[in-house]
Amino acid sequence: MTASASRAAIAFDRVGMAYPGQAKGSALILADLSLTIPEGEFFVLVGPSGSGKSTLLKLVAGTAFPTEGTVTALSQPIKGPDRHRGMVFQSVDGPLFDWLTVQQNVGFGPKMAGAGKAEQAAIAARFIDMVGLKGHEKKFPAELSGGMKQRVQIARTLAADPKVVLLDEPFAALDALTRRVLQREIARIWQETGRTFLYVTHDIREAVLLGQRIGVMSRGPRANIRHVYEIDLPYPRDDLDGRFAEIVRKLEGDIEREASGQWAEI
Amino acid sequence: MGRNLTAGLSLASVAVFVLIWQAGAMWLNDPLFLPPPLDVVTGAVELWRDGTLWSSLLISLMRIMGGWLLGSAIAIPLGLWVGTSKAARAMVDPFIHFFRFVPAIALVTLFIVWFGVGEASKILLIAYATMFIVMVNTASGVGSIPQDKIDAALCLGANQRQAFTQIVVPASIPAIYVGMRLALASSFLVIVAAEMLAASSGLGYIIWTSRLYFRIDWMFAAIALLGALGFVTDRAWKAVGRGALRRYLRDTTKY
Numbered sequence: 001m002t003a004s005a006s007r008a009a010i011a012f013d014r015v016g017m018a019y020p021g022q023a024k025g026s027a028l029i030l031a032d033l034s035l036t037i038p039e040g041e042f043f044v045l046v047g048p049s050g051s052g053k054s055t056l057l058k059l060v061a062g063t064a065f066p067t068e069g070t071v072t073a074l075s076q077p078i079k080g081p082d083r084h085r086g087m088v089f090q091s092v093d094g095p096l097f098d099w100l101t102v103q104q105n106v107g108f109g110p111k112m113a114g115a116g117k118a119e120q121a122a123i124a125a126r127f128i129d130m131v132g133l134k135g136h137e138k139k140f141p142a143e144l145s146g147g148m149k150q151r152v153q154i155a156r157t158l159a160a161d162p163k164v165v166l167l168d169e170p171f172a173a174l175d176a177l178t179r180r181v182l183q184r185e186i187a188r189i190w191q192e193t194g195r196t197f198l199y200v201t202h203d204i205r206e207a208v209l210l211g212q213r214i215g216v217m218s219r220g221p222r223a224n225i226r227h228v229y230e231i232d233l234p235y236p237r238d239d240l241d242g243r244f245a246e247i248v249r250k251l252e253g254d255i256e257r258e259a260s261g262q263w264a265e266i
Numbered sequence: 267m268g269r270n271l272t273a274g275l276s277l278a279s280v281a282v283f284v285l286i287w288q289a290g291a292m293w294l295n296d297p298l299f300l301p302p303p304l305d306v307v308t309g310a311v312e313l314w315r316d317g318t319l320w321s322s323l324l325i326s327l328m329r330i331m332g333g334w335l336l337g338s339a340i341a342i343p344l345g346l347w348v349g350t351s352k353a354a355r356a357m358v359d360p361f362i363h364f365f366r367f368v369p370a371i372a373l374v375t376l377f378i379v380w381f382g383v384g385e386a387s388k389i390l391l392i393a394y395a396t397m398f399i400v401m402v403n404t405a406s407g408v409g410s411i412p413q414d415k416i417d418a419a420l421c422l423g424a425n426q427r428q429a430f431t432q433i434v435v436p437a438s439i440p441a442i443y444v445g446m447r448l449a450l451a452s453s454f455l456v457i458v459a460a461e462m463l464a465a466s467s468g469l470g471y472i473i474w475t476s477r478l479y480f481r482i483d484w485m486f487a488a489i490a491l492l493g494a495l496g497f498v499t500d501r502a503w504k505a506v507g508r509g510a511l512r513r514y515l516r517d518t519t520k521y
Contacts, residue, residue: 082423
């Protein structure tokens with residue numbers, strides 16, 4: 001591992017988070033959460049719904065701020081959203097800019113960074129190709145299927161050249177077949193770009209299919225990450241493989257115990 | 267359904283209506299109560315020949331367009347501001363939700379006292395009627411923009427100002443468009459009231475003055491023309507939606 005690869009892309013240090021408007025310390029969604037994600041890693045966060053996974057992503061995106069502790073990106077405190085931390089949202093329709101073509105959506109980040117028309121188009125073309133949407137450049141989001149829309153979101157996020165890519169259950173709203181295809185592609189895209197990926201899901205199979213490391217969130221309130229698993233399987237992963245099934249089974253057991261509260265006594 | 271078929275159906279339905287009207291008028295045989303369509307056409311031709319109808323049409327259209335555009339020009343920025351800023355909303359809301367319920371027609375006399383019997387009072391009255399509809403629509407349009415859309419722009423490197431100009435404004439266009447379409451209809455309501463009270467021209471003036479000459483056919487001619495004018499302006503606005511604003515609207519222009 002090179003020196004730069006071991007730098008922390010994201011670091012949570014004893015983070016606590018309360019719903020806005022509530023007193024410090026009371027009703028924390030997240031409490032005393034510490035986690036370090038090195039540069040270039042594919043980290044997956046799994047946990048029961050309502051455990052605060054999405055809140056954690058918002059803290060990294062800079063659209064929410066911790067009540068306690070600090071969140072840093074490359075040792076810099078996060079002051080608000082910027083182009084260094086891109087976000088792929090679960091919502092299929094909400095995040096896309098409906099009045100812009102696929103090409104203009106993907107070129108939005110470069111445009112904000114001051115790139116000229118030709119440069120915007122060139123960058124957009126590269127990432128449209130990467131997500132397999134070549135030939136659909138001039139289409140509007142309304143003309144695309146759900147899976148294609150998520151491809152646009154991924155291309156758009158990458159085109160802004162972020163250091164960290166945050167993915168909030170990006171395929172949860174898609175049909176099972178499309179989801180399977182995109183899960184394989186996102187692993188390939190991560191390898192091609194070499195960026196840090198922080199991926200949130202409640203699907204354990206998806207977590208094992210994608211993550212180098214998997215963090216399991218405990219059930220909220222006062223949610224926390226007590227268990228981090230290293231998944232030592234080569235990419236592309238095969239979910240019919242015996243080792244794969246073994247890991248999924250173990251994780252499922254652990255999460256069930258987590259959900260039933262048995263770990264709370266440890 | 268094919269384009270020709272729908273057009274044919276519309277035409278047939280209008281023809282049947284005119285026939286029923288003709289039959290009803292013949293049966294009643296009281297042109298002061300219900301003049302037959304042919305009398306109305308004759309009356310309209312009469313008004314057309316001396317130029318009254320054409321000049322009235324133009325002057326009413328000018329007042330409607332002037333007031334509608336002026337009202338929208340004030341209401342759109344205001345609505346965007348109120349939609350994005352909680353402070354602005356707190357300041358403007360009480361006035362909006364008070365005046366929204368004061369119909370323009372109630373203010374006709376007051377506007378004449380304030381702005382005279384000339385064009386200003388009529389245009390301002392229509393602007394007043396337009397403003398609230400467009401503003402409330404715009405503000406609620408801003409409010410219904412998914413937060414993900416704005417967050418996405420910010421995470422792609424947009425600053426607050428860019429998020430406003432590049433996302434909030436274009437994403438509000440459907441709501442603004444619909445608001446302006448509704449306001450256009452209410453402009454017609456107001457213009458007739460304004461022209462009845464203080465005008466020496468306009469379609470509302472013809473409708474009001476015809477009664478002095480017992481010319482119910484003139485009145486019918488002006489009413490029919492008013493409706494036709496509304497129909498045409500609405501179609502024109504729809505054409506704008508399907509043309510220049512197409513990429514922003516998509517599903518909004520279906521009806």
